[in-house]
Amino acid sequence: MVEISRTLLYIAFILYLLGTIFFAVSVTGKKWRDKDGAMTGNRWGFFGFIVTTIGFISALGYFITRWIAAGHPPVSNMFEYLTALAITLSLAFIILYLIYKTNVLGMFTLPVVMLLIAYASLFPTEVEPLIPALQSDWLAIHVSTTVLGQGILSVGAAAGFIYLARTLDFTQRGKKVFWFEFIIYTLTSLLGYILIRYIFQWMNYTAQFQYIDENGQSDEMTYHLPALIGPNEGELLTSGVMRPFINAPAWIRSDDLNTVIWSLITGLIIYFLLRLLLRKPIGARLQPFLKGIQPTVIDEVSYRAIAIGFPIFTLGGLIFAMIWAQIAWTRFWGWDPKEVWALITFLFYAAYLHLRLSRGWHGERSAWLCVIGFAIIMFNLIFVNLVIAGLHSYA
Amino acid sequence: MEKIKCECGHENPYGTKLCEACGKPLEDEEKSSTLLDMRYDGVARRSQTYNKTIVDKIWNFFSSVKVGVWLIILTLVASSIGTIFPQELYIPNTVDPAEYYREEYGIFGQLYYTLGFHNLYGSWWYMLLVASLGVSIIVASIDRGVPLYRVLKNQRVTRNENFLKRQRLFGQTKTENIDETMEKARSLLKRRKYKIREENGHILAEKGRFSRWGPYVNHTGLIIFLFGAMLRFFPGMYVDDLVWVREGEIEAIPGTGGEYYLENEQFIVDIYDKENTDEVFLDALERTEGPVIKNFQTNAVLYKRVDGGTIGEEPELEKVKTHEIRVNQPLTFDNFSLYQLNYKLNELNKMTFTLDHRETGESVGEIEIDLFQPEEEYDLGNGYRVVIDSYFPNFTFNEEGEPTTISSIPDNPAFIFRMYSPEHPEEGEYSFVGIQRNEDIFKENDYQMSFAGIETKHVTGLTVRKDLTLPFIILGGVIFMIGLIQGSYWSHRRIWLQRIHGEIWAAGYTNKQWESLKRDFQALEEAGIQMPEDRLEEKEKQKEKE
Numbered sequence: 006m007v008e009i010s011r012t013l014l015y016i017a018f019i020l021y022l023l024g025t026i027f028f029a030v031s032v033t034g035k036k037w038r039d040k041d042g043a044m045t046g047n048r049w050g051f052f053g054f055i056v057t058t059i060g061f062i063s064a065l066g067y068f069i070t071r072w073i074a075a076g077h078p079p080v081s082n083m084f085e086y087l088t089a090l091a092i093t094l095s096l097a098f099i100i101l102y103l104i105y106k107t108n109v110l111g112m113f114t115l116p117v118v119m120l121l122i123a124y125a126s127l128f129p130t131e132v133e134p135l136i137p138a139l140q141s142d143w144l145a146i147h148v149s150t151t152v153l154g155q156g157i158l159s160v161g162a163a164a165g166f167i168y169l170a171r172t173l174d175f176t177q178r179g180k181k182v183f184w185f186e187f188i189i190y191t192l193t194s195l196l197g198y199i200l201i202r203y204i205f206q207w208m209n210y211t212a213q214f215q216y217i218d219e220n221g222q223s224d225e226m227t228y229h230l231p232a233l234i235g236p237n238e239g240e241l242l243t244s245g246v247m248r249p250f251i252n253a254p255a256w257i258r259s260d261d262l263n264t265v266i267w268s269l270i271t272g273l274i275i276y277f278l279l280r281l282l283l284r285k286p287i288g289a290r291l292q293p294f295l296k297g298i299q300p301t302v303i304d305e306v307s308y309r310a311i312a313i314g315f316p317i318f319t320l321g322g323l324i325f326a327m328i329w330a331q332i333a334w335t336r337f338w339g340w341d342p343k344e345v346w347a348l349i350t351f352l353f354y355a356a357y358l359h360l361r362l363s364r365g366w367h368g369e370r371s372a373w374l375c376v377i378g379f380a381i382i383m384f385n386l387i388f389v390n391l392v393i394a395g396l397h398s399y400a
Numbered sequence: 401m402e403k404i405k406c407e408c409g410h411e412n413p414y415g416t417k418l419c420e421a422c423g424k425p426l427e428d429e430e431k432s433s434t435l436l437d438m439r440y441d442g443v444a445r446r447s448q449t450y451n452k453t454i455v456d457k458i459w460n461f462f463s464s465v466k467v468g469v470w471l472i473i474l475t476l477v478a479s480s481i482g483t484i485f486p487q488e489l490y491i492p493n494t495v496d497p498a499e500y501y502r503e504e505y506g507i508f509g510q511l512y513y514t515l516g517f518h519n520l521y522g523s524w525w526y527m528l529l530v531a532s533l534g535v536s537i538i539v540a541s542i543d544r545g546v547p548l549y550r551v552l553k554n555q556r557v558t559r560n561e562n563f564l565k566r567q568r569l570f571g572q573t574k575t576e577n578i579d580e581t582m583e584k585a586r587s588l589l590k591r592r593k594y595k596i597r598e599e600n601g602h603i604l605a606e607k608g609r610f611s612r613w614g615p616y617v618n619h620t621g622l623i624i625f626l627f628g629a630m631l632r633f634f635p636g637m638y639v640d641d642l643v644w645v646r647e648g649e650i651e652a653i654p655g656t657g658g659e660y661y662l663e664n665e666q667f668i669v670d671i672y673d674k675e676n677t678d679e680v681f682l683d684a685l686e687r688t689e690g691p692v693i694k695n696f697q698t699n700a701v702l703y704k705r706v707d708g709g710t711i712g713e714e715p716e717l718e719k720v721k722t723h724e725i726r727v728n729q730p731l732t733f734d735n736f737s738l739y740q741l742n743y744k745l746n747e748l749n750k751m752t753f754t755l756d757h758r759e760t761g762e763s764v765g766e767i768e769i770d771l772f773q774p775e776e777e778y779d780l781g782n783g784y785r786v787v788i789d790s791y792f793p794n795f796t797f798n799e800e801g802e803p804t805t806i807s808s809i810p811d812n813p814a815f816i817f818r819m820y821s822p823e824h825p826e827e828g829e830y831s832f833v834g835i836q837r838n839e840d841i842f843k844e845n846d847y848q849m850s851f852a853g854i855e856t857k858h859v860t861g862l863t864v865r866k867d868l869t870l871p872f873i874i875l876g877g878v879i880f881m882i883g884l885i886q887g888s889y890w891s892h893r894r895i896w897l898q899r900i901h902g903e904i905w906a907a908g909y910t911n912k913q914w915e916s917l918k919r920d921f922q923a924l925e926e927a928g929i930q931m932p933e934d935r936l937e938e939k940e941k942q943k944e945k946e
């Protein structure tokens with residue numbers, strides 16, 4: 006059963022890739038444009054939609070079969086959670102596609118879906134038994150609602166990103182272009198992380214260290230990437246591998262820091278290769294393909310995504326979360342970091358909705374906010390889980 | 401202040417921008433701009449009208465969305481600061497916080513502690529921030545909600561030309577047969593679930609007006625929620641306590657005023673081990689170090705005290721119910737809940753010793769000591785007695801080198817016994833016995849106490865919780881969600897179709913989702929009504945060309 010589940014996820018990944026290609030063709034292919042840049046007789050978008058929908062069904066198959074195999078909903082560790090987010094992101098795209106028929110949204114959302122799945126697969130993927138705190142029906146209710154909300158909010162970010170690519174003036178090098186390119190750089194860093202991890206995994210690379218942890222105890226740590234930064238008073242136990250340049254102090258998780266540095270460097274390399282290839286800011290290259298899109302429409306798509314996603318996120322991430330916390334942890338609210346970050350996400354989107362009530366906050370500013378919102382969601386998911394680990398520690 | 405009378409005869413409150421009934425722009429400023437500012441339909445809001453007294457100023461401050469957003473952002477930023485280092489709540493409670501933050505997190509930790517961020521969410525300024533948020537929500541809602549309600553109730557079907565012309569969606573249609581077109585349009589709109597009102601052949605089609613109340617409903621929910629959270633600070637509303645119960649024992653449940661008692665019949669811990677676990681989990685278990693806990697539970701019996709017992713006497717108890725308390729499955733009764741929180745396995749409970757003759761090794765007898773209620777003297781008959789001279793449940797040497805105890809929990813029990821025997825009937829012999837320790841005080845005893853066995857018990861740690869604020873929290877949450885859905889998943893759309901100068905003038909307004917409104921207009925093309933142009937979009941296109 007676990008094998009079937011894995012295969013279905015793999016198939017979904019391939020289909021999302023196909024979907025991306027189809028949508029990209031539909032947006033960038035020249036021959037379907039009339040002189041105003043509007044689409045005519047273009048069926049690639051429709052194919053893309055069909056392929057994506059089948060991909061989603063396959064991904065759903067992964068989810069259900071894994072649920073059956075494990076006997077509990079597959080949302081209990083990092084791999085499962087991130088994969089679930091990828092799946093809901095594709096679902097949210099499908100919903101918005103049905104309302105607004107925007108091919109370009111597919112071209113930008115589906116790659117993120119794929120990145121998330123690839124990233125998720127780098128965490129341990131075994132089926133894990135549940136610890137007592139997670140043995141509750143509320144696990145399924147709380148987590149699936151939250152992740153669905155986050156998926157829909159993320160589509161809002163994709164639409165915001167498209168809005169920026171469509172409207173920013175890339176001929177002028179300023180803060181805006183810089184930050185737009187920065188968004189692309191964060192994506193290439195994620196890609197970079199995924200690539201180097203897979204490469205070194207494929208090479209079976211490990212480096213074992215003996216080190217002194219923050220409590221003064223001697224312990225061992227295994228690196229899966231060459232160590233640029235070693236652990237506190239680290240001594241390399243594996244021979245024939247790279248020695249670290251410096252050692253980190255004890256209170257830093259040095260293997261994580263090392264990974265982050267690798268990702269940032271690889272991301273930078275990928276980004277500059279792209280720049281070399283395109284000879285212009287990436288956004289400037291994207292923009293001509295987006296001319297056919299009405300900014301007011303894509304603005305509304307992003308707002309609509311937030312308006313649909315916000316109540317679902319609130320229900321799952323705050324209300325169901327509080328109900329479950331009351332049952333499992335004796336209190337509905339305890340200022341655990343993860344809880345606080347859910348509150349912060351909630352407040353952020355509340356601020357977004359209120360800002361849209363004021364003049365001058367539609368369009369560009371609102372698009373920036375959507376992208377920042379996505380950054381907050383990912384921060385909560387990854388940084389808070391892995392670094393600030395409180396009661397919610399996954400993985 | 402005087403009312404403003406519109407051409408159409410309607411009397412508007414002072415400060416109104418667009419006539420409540422016909423929509424005619426009432427102020428010069430409004431007349432000059434091409435697109436009407438349709439926010440709140442141009443009602444007279446207190447905050448926009450008065451700005452003289454101090455009350456006005458405070459009112460205006462809190463009703464401003466700008467201020468509201470600032471308050472939200474400040475709360476957001478403050479909340480995030482609280483997650484940089486753990487809050488005091490989450491650090492071990494055996495250590496001094498000042499030291500803890502300095503040692504764990506260095507200079508920043510020390511700063512964090514000094515600034516009071518270790519207890520951020522309970523700080524006065526954080527509470528003040530949340531309170532201001534509450535005030536702002538109330539003021540802003542009243543400022544807009546009440547007049548908005550008035551205007552939507554008073555609106556007339558027939559609108560002023562100027563009102564129609566200056567909507568974002570506006571178009572004129574010349575048609576041969578106005579009656580027929582209007583009739584067709586009417587039925588098309590009806591099919592799209594619009595509510596139709598007619599007056600002098602004009603049409604007002606409206607849909608989803610209730611969604612306009614969404615924000616007001618959700619704000620009400622928030623206020624109830626905040627009110628509930630505030631009630632926490634009133635005595636009696638909230639109990640948060642802890643009770644440890646050993647297997648086979650009965651303890652009074654704190655916070656219940658001695659009314660309820662809990663018995664721990666048995667405490668169980670299960671781990672996932674290789675034999676009894678589903679095979680899909682084996683890979684994962686292989687990877688994790690140490691045992692993974694599957695379940696821990698207290699088989700509990702709840703008792704209630706029967707009235708009439710005097711305090712201090714052994715209470716007379718009546719069984720109420722039994723329950724297996726697990727994580728996620730608390731025992732609830734009478735507003736209280738008992739949660740499985742913690743446990744201690746194999747706590748020492750009883751110890752047995754034998755009194756032996758040293759030379760012959762012969763045993764005279766055995767005594768069993770209850771480590772929580774040791775007796776003073778154990779009589780073994782035939783002139784043999786053991787007296788407990790001193791008992792140290794958790795033994796250590798103090799600074800002066802004298803034996804003492806850290807706590808009353810027998811984690812490391814030690815005794816000084818006095819052994820009486822026919823050979824030593826008067827004074828007895830002293831013996832100091834602890835774990836891994838058996839010493840004569842004078843090294844010349846005839847008798848000794850030999851360790852013979854221990855009995856241990858599991859102890860369960862349960863959280864006792866009563867929270868009378870929950871009904872408010874739940875009510876607030878439910879109302880908030882209803883309002884949120886109401887305002888987010890529907891939108892308020894209005895379409896005006898009027899016969900003016902032998903044409904049909906069509907105008908549309910929605911508070912959100914213009915694309916959907918446009919699709920409704922597209923449907924009207926079937927009736928022969930031209931698609932109005934989106935003037936905001938036109939304006940933007942114009943700008944882009946320039």
Ligand code: HEM
Nearest residue numbers: 355358362462463464465468471533536537540544615887
């Ligand atoms: C965390 C606190 C708050 C939450 C969760 C919240 C939630 C909301 C939501 C969901 C909407 C609907 C927005 C839309 O439909 O796009 C809304 C509207 C609104 N909120 Fe809040 N709000 C909060 C605090 C405030 C504060 C502090 C103010 C004070 C100025 C305020 C004033 C308003 C106003 C004026 C509206 C528009 C009402 C209308 O469209 O008729 N809110 N709020």
